[in-house]
Amino acid sequence: MLARVANNLFWMGRYIERAEHVARYLNVNYFSSLDAPNELSQSRQFVLQSMMFLVGEPINDDSIILKEEDILFNIGLNANIPYSIINNVKYARENANSARDLISTELYESVNKFYHFVIKYSIEDFTKKGLYDFTVNITEMTAILRGKIRGTLLHDEVYAIIMLGINLERATQVIRIINAKYNDAVMAKGSYGDKISHSFEWTTLLKCVESYDMMRRYYKKTPTSISTLEFLILNPDCPRSVINSINQVYKHIRVLDESKSPDKNSTAFLISKVKGEYEFKFAEEIEGDIQGFIEKILNSLVQISLKMENEFFNY
Amino acid sequence: MPMNSDVKKPIFSSYINNTALFDEVFKTNGAAKNVYQKLFELYGNHSIQDYVQLNNKAKSSFFNQGITFQVYDNKETQEKIFPFDLFPRIIDEDEWKIIESGAIQRSKALNLFLWDIYHDKKIIKDGIVPLDLISSSANYLHQMIGIDPPGGIYNHISGTDIIKHSDGNYYVLEDNIRCPSGVSYVICNRTALKRALFGVFNHYKTHSVTNYAENLLDILESVKPKGVDVPNCVVITPGMYNSAFYEHSYLAKAMGVELVEGRDLFVENDFVYMKTIRGPIKVDVIYRRVDDQYIDPLEFRADSSLGVPGLFAAYLKGNVCLANAPGTGVADDKAIYTYMPKIIKYYLDETPILNNVHTYHCSRPIELKYVLEHIHELVIKPVDEAGGYGISIGNRLSKAEIKVVQEEIKQNPRKYIAQPIMSLSVHPTYIDDSESFEQRHVDLRTFTLLGNKKEFVLKGGLSRVALKKGNLIVNSSQGGGSKDTWVLKK
Numbered sequence: 111m112l113a114r115v116a117n118n119l120f121w122m123g124r125y126i127e128r129a130e131h132v133a134r135y136l137n138v139n140y141f142s143s144l145d146a147p148n149e150l151s152q153s154r155q156f157v158l159q160s161m162m163f164l165v166g167e168p169i170n171d172d173s174i175i176l177k178e179e180d181i182l183f184n185i186g187l188n189a190n191i192p193y194s195i196i197n198n199v200k201y202a203r204e205n206a207n208s209a210r211d212l213i214s215t216e217l218y219e220s221v222n223k224f225y226h227f228v229i230k231y232s233i234e235d236f237t238k239k240g241l242y243d244f245t246v247n248i249t250e251m252t253a254i255l256r257g258k259i260r261g262t263l264l265h266d267e268v269y270a271i272i273m274l275g276i277n278l279e280r281a282t283q284v285i286r287i288i289n290a291k292y293n294d295a296v297m298a299k300g301s302y303g304d305k306i307s308h309s310f311e312w313t314t315l316l317k318c319v320e321s322y323d324m325m326r327r328y329y330k331k332t333p334t335s336i337s338t339l340e341f342l343i344l345n346p347d348c349p350r351s352v353i354n355s356i357n358q359v360y361k362h363i364r365v366l367d368e369s370k371s372p373d374k375n376s377t378a379f380l381i382s383k384v385k386g387e388y389e390f391k392f393a394e395e396i397e398g399d400i401q402g403f404i405e406k407i408l409n410s411l412v413q414i415s416l417k418m419e420n421e422f423f424n425y
Numbered sequence: 426m427p428m429n430s431d432v433k434k435p436i437f438s439s440y441i442n443n444t445a446l447f448d449e450v451f452k453t454n455g456a457a458k459n460v461y462q463k464l465f466e467l468y469g470n471h472s473i474q475d476y477v478q479l480n481n482k483a484k485s486s487f488f489n490q491g492i493t494f495q496v497y498d499n500k501e502t503q504e505k506i507f508p509f510d511l512f513p514r515i516i517d518e519d520e521w522k523i524i525e526s527g528a529i530q531r532s533k534a535l536n537l538f539l540w541d542i543y544h545d546k547k548i549i550k551d552g553i554v555p556l557d558l559i560s561s562s563a564n565y566l567h568q569m570i571g572i573d574p575p576g577g578i579y580n581h582i583s584g585t586d587i588i589k590h591s592d593g594n595y596y597v598l599e600d601n602i603r604c605p606s607g608v609s610y611v612i613c614n615r616t617a618l619k620r621a622l623f624g625v626f627n628h629y630k631t632h633s634v635t636n637y638a639e640n641l642l643d644i645l646e647s648v649k650p651k652g653v654d655v656p657n658c659v660v661i662t663p664g665m666y667n668s669a670f671y672e673h674s675y676l677a678k679a680m681g682v683e684l685v686e687g688r689d690l691f692v693e694n695d696f697v698y699m700k701t702i703r704g705p706i707k708v709d710v711i712y713r714r715v716d717d718q719y720i721d722p723l724e725f726r727a728d729s730s731l732g733v734p735g736l737f738a739a740y741l742k743g744n745v746c747l748a749n750a751p752g753t754g755v756a757d758d759k760a761i762y763t764y765m766p767k768i769i770k771y772y773l774d775e776t777p778i779l780n781n782v783h784t785y786h787c788s789r790p791i792e793l794k795y796v797l798e799h800i801h802e803l804v805i806k807p808v809d810e811a812g813g814y815g816i817s818i819g820n821r822l823s824k825a826e827i828k829v830v831q832e833e834i835k836q837n838p839r840k841y842i843a844q845p846i847m848s849l850s851v852h853p854t855y856i857d858d859s860e861s862f863e864q865r866h867v868d869l870r871t872f873t874l875l876g877n878k879k880e881f882v883l884k885g886g887l888s889r890v891a892l893k894k895g896n897l898i899v900n901s902s903q904g905g906g907s908k909d910t911w912v913l914k915k
Contacts, residue, residue, distance in 0.1 A: 112689050116702045205493075207665050211677035211684040215490070222491040267702065366702065422702040425689065 115209045116271045117423035122221075123275025124207035126255050131199040131283035131319075133248035135164050135184060135290075138317045140241060141364045147310050150298045154178060161185055164290040165193040179237040186234050186244065195248065199228045213263040215256070224251045267344050270365035273358060274418065282411050284319055288342060288411035289404045291315035295335070307335040316342070319350045339400070340393035352407065359414070366422065377417040433682050434473045439861045445851040446864055447591040451515065460515050460913070461630045464864065468512065473860055480511055480855060483621045492613050495596060498695035509614055509904030510854045511621055514867065514888045515629070521912045524595060525882045526874045527779030530769060531600060532583045537772040538877060539579040543569045553771050554764050557788075561839055562761075563809060564603075566717065568724065571809060572741060573748045576877030578647035581748040582641070583713075583873040584608075587779065589850035596780045596847065597765070597768050602749060602757045604714050607887040607907075608872050609672035614909040615885070630914040632884035637681030637872065640863050640883075644876035645680075645710045648746045659683045659699065661690070663715050663731045673714050687715070692735030693836055695742045703866030710746045711736075732840070759808040759842050760786060782847055786839035796843040797834065800827050803843040804897075805834065818897060820846060849876065849897055852908065854890050864889045868899050869910065884912040 138271055142158045150156050158176040159169050165185055169176065188194045188235045203225040229245060236244050256276070263269045295311040312333040316322035325333060325341045325348075333341075343352045362376045372378035388407075439583050450461045457465035460641045471479070484506055493504040516524070542559055542781075549556050559565050584605025586598040606895035615634050619626065636683050640790035642658065649656035664686050677684035691707065698705035706773070713720060719729040726738040741743045754759070766777045785792040785803070796803060803854045807815040817830050834841050851864035871886040888908040889899035899905040 111682055111702050112685060113700045115687055117683075126513075141427050207670075210491075210671075211663075211673035213659075215678075219490050221488050226488075271702075397452070425700040 111212070111267055112270070112424050113425035115212060116267075118205040118208045119212070119268060119271045119418070120275040120418070120423070122209070123272040125198045125202035125205065125257075126221075126252055126277040127201065127276045127279035128283060129195050130249055130252035131280075131287065132165065132195055132198070134187065134320065135287060135309070136161060136182070137242065137245035137249075139312060142314045142317060148298065151294070151310060154224075156294070156297070160290055160294050160327075163293055164286060164288075167193070180246040181242060182237045183233060186236055186241075187228075189229060196228050196421065199225055200324075200389050201262055212268050214258070216262040217258040217286055220258050221256050226254065227251065269366055270362040271422075273362045277362070278359040278411055278415060279357040279411050280350070281352050281359070282352055282354055282408065284342060285357070285407055285411075287318050288339070289314065291318065292400055292404075308332075309335070312338040321350045324348055334398055335391050339396050343396060344388065344391060344393060351386075352390050354379070356388060360385050377414060377421050380414055381419050428562055430568060434466055434568065436471050436476055437853070437862055438473075438848040439859075442865070443851075443864055446620070447589065447848065449850050449852050449867070450588065451853070460517050460885060462626060463854060464515070467625050467628065471876065473754050475638050475858065479621045483509060483511055483617045486620055487613065487811065489616075490613075492610075494671075507610060508890075510869070510890060510906055511618060511852055511854065511907045512862070513590075513909040513911050514852055514869075515911045515913060516869075518911050520595075521884065523778060524869075524871060526585070526779070527595070528585045528598075529875075529880055530775060530778050531585060531597065531765065531877045532580060532602075532858055532873045532880070533766070533897060534772050535583070535602060535743055535767040536577075536579050538761075539750070539753060539756050540577065541772075543572065548768070548771055551598070551771070553767050554761070558760055558764075559755065559887055560756075562755045562758050564717070564758060566752035566754065566755075568737065569750070569752040573652050573743075574648075575746040576745065578648050578748075578875055578877060579750040580615045580642055580647065580756070581750075581751045581875055583875070585779075585871045585873060586868055587871060588847060589869045591848040591850070594780055596782050596845075597762075598782060598861075599756050599759065600762060600765070601715065601870075603754045604749070605872070606669045606672055606714075607872070607889075609675040610907055611872070611883065611885050611887050612637065612675070613626065614907060624789065625909065628898040629911060631911040632914060634883060634885040637883050638676060638819045640874055640881040641676065641712070642680040642682070644836075644874045644881065645712055645746075645748055645881050647876035648748065649745055650743055653709045657682075657707060658710040658712065659685045659708050661685050661687065661711050661713045663719070665806075666771075667714075669714065673677055674692050676712070679684065683725065686877075687729075687733050690733040690736070692733060692739050695735070695744050696741045697736060697745045703826065706896055708745060712748050715804060717754060720747070751826070759784075759806055760839075763842065764823070765905065773774050782844045783842070785843040787834050792843075793834070793838050794842075797831050798890050800830055802846060804846050805830055805841055805843050807840050808842055809840070816898060818846060844896075849891075852888070852890065854892070854906070856892070865894075866897055866899065867908065885910045 139157050139160055143152055147154045155176060158178060158181045161181060164170050177400055184191050185194055187196045189196050203221050205214060206218055206221040231244055275339055290313050291314060295306050295309040298309060298311060312335060315323065316325050316337060319342060321342060328341065329337050341348055342350065345351045345358060346353050348354055360381050363381050366377055367378040429661040439692045441833040442448055442451050442455055452458055481567040487506040487509065493506050495502045495504060538548065548554050578704040584601040584603060584607065587595050588598055590596050603740040611634050645658045646656050652716060659682050660673055662670060662684055674684055683699060685699055691698055698707045699708050715731050718725045720732045721734060721737040722729045722732050725733045740747050763786060765781050769775055770778045785796050787793045787796055803819045805817040822830065849866040849868055854865040854869045856863045867888050867890050869886050869888050888910045890908060891897060892897045892906050
């Protein structure tokens with residue numbers, strides 16, 4: 111496979127995954143805040159700030175009053191803002207376009223429909239009444255895309271490259287969402303009358319990554335900070351967990367690098383190293399220094415991506 | 426259900442059959458011709474309303490598949506589909522035999538002609554084609570003199586534009602042997618028609634058009650460089666913003682080969698490599714959809730970022746095959762076209778199977794005089810433009826416009842040829858604005874492949890329709906649409 115095209119497919123996977131997480135974050139936070147158990151997490155400003163935090167533009171000044179329509183527009187459909195969903199979808203399709211000969215007709219058609227759905231969506235509808243409809247459609251369409259990727263592509267290196275993009279992005283987004291909700295839990299601490307470890311935000315966090323039902327089935331208890339972190343970071347059977355994504359990344363890099371013991375400068379080696387570290391962690395270690403954990407793992411994921419670029423996409 | 430279903434109009438109810446034109450479907454008495462009778466009956470069962478629905482479905486199928494081109498207005502780019510008409514064109518077996526053998530005959534003759542003018546130039550020495558026609562052509566590449574292309578083939582892929590004249594005979598308008606496009610639409614049109622009106626195929630035995638890509642790959646592999654066992658073939662495209670990018674990606678996908686851009690390739694020791702995730706891999710045959718002038722900045726246009734530095738040198742060494750060969754453009758010059766009957770006779774000792782349209786050379790003083798005096802009844806074409814650009818149709822011009830054309834021709838007579846205004850046949854075509862079928866002019870682009878001891882003509886072709894009433898220019902860049910084209914089996 112051409113190095114340039116591999117790079118494009120890798121990023122197609124990343125952008126599809128990113129669009130989904132941002133859309134779901136908007137949806138879950140907005141709608142769960144409507145009947146949240148305390149005043150702060152019910153307030154519009156709190157939710158809008160949380161959304162800005164997720165997309166990497168935290169609002170550190172409480173005196174700034176955020177306007178709901180502006181924030182939704184910027185994150186959803188503002189084509190001039192790099193992190194907006196519309197841009198993620200545009201980039202995903204642009205990348206699919208340039209690899210059109212390699213991906214299946216079925217996958218391309220779905221990417222294309224996805225793109226047209228987003229660019230045709232009325233901005234007014236979206237910011238006034240369409241938040242639910244828009245974001246649910248995004249998450250459903252990305253699920254279709256994942257199905258087409260899995261079901262209509264040969265499971266060869268093309269597939270491996272796309273899956274590497276998807277899983278690296280998924281790990282990154284799940285950690286970013288954990289970070290954002292952790293931040294919310296800290297801010298909303300005083301208003302619960304209970305401890306941060308039993309914050310309502312943990313439930314929202316699980317819903318943000320579509321893992322609430324799975325988690326309930328696994329623990330059969332109300333989520334706490336420990337059980338939530340354990341589930342979302344360290345449980346290999348949870349398809350959204352960080353370790354699950356890293357395992358997937360490992361599996362797919364081995365399609366590209368089949369050497370028995372990968373070179374110490376290779377991507378496969380680095381991924382094995384990161385994987386090993388989190389295989390033998392326990393949740394209390396993370397809870398003790400959650401900020402430190404987040405910084406470290408995000409950095410590891412960036413390093414993996416850079417390594418891939420050097421090893422495979424350098425054209 | 427529509428409220429007033431009883432007022433549904435049958436599909437051909439307001440068709441106006443102008444008998445002055447050659448209608449391919451209807452006889453002058455209004456009855457459908459034999460081969461169309463069943464189709465006429467089947468379509469006749471639909472009301473206009475049904476048809477509009479089917480038409481919209483077909484359109485959205487094209488749109489969702491991203492078979493579109495970009496239109497730029499001042500604010501944003503818009504995606505449009507190529508207009509497609511659901512009423513197919515039928516060519517029966519006997520007529521097709523003529524077209525097919527005629528297209529192969531022309532391709533072979535052109536290939537021999539190209540070999541000759543880049544080697545011994547016998548045809549010039551024998552006085553059949555004048556030297557200045559070659560030496561004055563911008564597309565004649567002196568770098569190709571004495572070069573033997575792999576397999577001896579120059580024009581691997583030819584697109585021949587053919588019309589049916591009001592006398593019922595086929596005439597060739599143009600031979601396109603640089604980078605003819607459109608074949609992907611032949612396949613899309615068939616797919617769209619099958620999706621919308623699968624039932625009609627039960628009543629006709631139509632040749633498939635999906636075997637083009639496998640034949641193209643066979644042809645490309647047949648011209649592999651010497652010493653290569655299993656050739657690595659690729660398609661090179663100018664990139665995803667090129668208007669024919671869909672076609673490039675379709676062909677690469679259908680052949681199962683890589684679609685590369687210039688920046689994906691590099692040349693080392695006169696061999697060509699592509700940059701893959703596992704390092705460089707040698708490339709042996711390149712189906713290039715990049716024009717001669719852009720393929721290699723070291724040899725041709727230095728400002729080209731689409732090409733590959735050193736590619737031409739690798740070609741000259743015989744280490745890579747380019748299809749079509751550089752320098753083929755000299756033979757699809759419209760001035761060379763006029764010599765086609767003589768070229769066929771000279772190399773093959775055969776009479777041309779397909780007619781040529783009589784052509785006047787403005788470079789010849791006597792013919793120039795005739796052209797200048799008869800512009801109102803002629804089509805004036807620049808010899809080196811493609812896509813229908815620069816064409817003037819005499820009977821559409823005002824007196825002032827005729828004056829302008831006259832001046833342009835006088836300035837540069839070598840640049841122009843003139844032909845009588847041919848009356849292209851018409852085919853019933855659905856027109857959105859009037860919500861009815863109307864007569865529209867059509868032509869046919871056939872696709873011929875020529876390889877080392879292999880040849881192939883796609884059984885079908887692109888029937889292009891001029892959607893504007895009375896318009897004779899069918900090119901998609903000029904607002905043309907297309908139809909699925911059925912070649913019938915016996």
